[in-house]
Amino acid sequence: MFFINRNNNNAAGMSVGLMGGTFDPIHMGHLVTAEEARQQFDLNYVVFVPTGMPPHKDGEQVTLPEHRYLMTTLAVMSNPSFYVSSVEMDSEGPAYTIDTVRHFSFGEKEIPELFFITGADAILDIFTWKDYEELLRLCTFIAVSRPGYSLEKFRETLDKHCPGMKHKVHLLEIPALAVSSTFIRERVALGKTIKYLTPEPVEQYIKKHGLYVPTG
Numbered sequence: 586m587f588f589i590n591r592n593n594n595n596a597a598g599m600s601v602g603l604m605g606g607t608f609d610p611i612h613m614g615h616l617v618t619a620e621e622a623r624q625q626f627d628l629n630y631v632v633f634v635p636t637g638m639p640p641h642k643d644g645e646q647v648t649l650p651e652h653r654y655l656m657t658t659l660a661v662m663s664n665p666s667f668y669v670s671s672v673e674m675d676s677e678g679p680a681y682t683i684d685t686v687r688h689f690s691f692g693e694k695e696i697p698e699l700f701f702i703t704g705a706d707a708i709l710d711i712f713t714w715k716d717y718e719e720l721l722r723l724c725t726f727i728a729v730s731r732p733g734y735s736l737e738k739f740r741e742t743l744d745k746h747c748p749g750m751k752h753k754v755h756l757l758e759i760p761a762l763a764v765s766s767t768f769i770r771e772r773v774a775l776g777k778t779i780k781y782l783t784p785e786p787v788e789q790y791i792k793k794h795g796l797y798v799p800t801g
Contacts, residue, residue, distance in 0.1 A: 599697035602631040602727065603689060605673070605682065609648045610791060611660045612769055612783045614762040616667075622702050622727050622757055623666055631667050631702070633657050634685055637674035648796060650674040659786035683716040690723045699724035704731065705739050708754060712747055726754045773797035 602622050606615065611633070619631045635653045647653075654671055661667035672688050673680035682701065689699055701720075705728040711717050728739070743750060764782050772779050774797055779788055791797065 600628045601697045602628040602700045604702040605634045608635045633669045656787045660784045681715045702727045770797045
């Protein structure tokens with residue numbers, strides 16, 4: 586669990602990246618993205634925030650939160666700059682980005698400086714997010730581009746739908762990694778190896794608990 590003492594201002598001057606996701610399961614692409622963001626934007630820490638009840642995946646089957654939390658913890662434990670927070674999983678209702686950002690923001694002083702790491706596609710829909718105007722006030726967004734993604738098209742769309750938002754969104758290009766959580770789940774279901782697609786402790790956890798294996 587990531588924790589900052591709010592009483593002694595030990596977060597003053599600190600930059601923290603928040604990386605939300607289902608992490609079902611977490612994979613090397615997530616870790617590469619987080620580390621690249623940490624280095625390029627000089628972040629002190631990156632906090633992985635597994636979702637509890639993802640509002641955008643209503644009706645889809647998602648692995649139990651405790652499994653996803655433990656897999657994420659296993660994946661980041663070797664990096665002293667990575668942490669995991671259960672704040673969204675502890676929420677009784679659907680998890681919204683604004684609630685997570687509020688949790689890590691200390692009021693008007695906005696200590697620490699917050700960066701929210703997400704895909705470039707998601708950023709283009711930000712004006713549909715809950716309380717998006719407050720989100721833009723409380724944090725800066727790191728928009729991660731995927732292989733083959735047109736950054737020029739991204740900038741044009743951003744200017745069209747969210748004018749004046751340029752200073753709150755930074756683009757981050759990540760080397761091509763042909764891996765996704767869906768791809769990993771499919772390989773497990775087919776009995777294929779997932780070695781080197783996710784950290785070994787996560788691979789072993791999936792095997793131990795029989796995750797993603799078809800039943801019946």
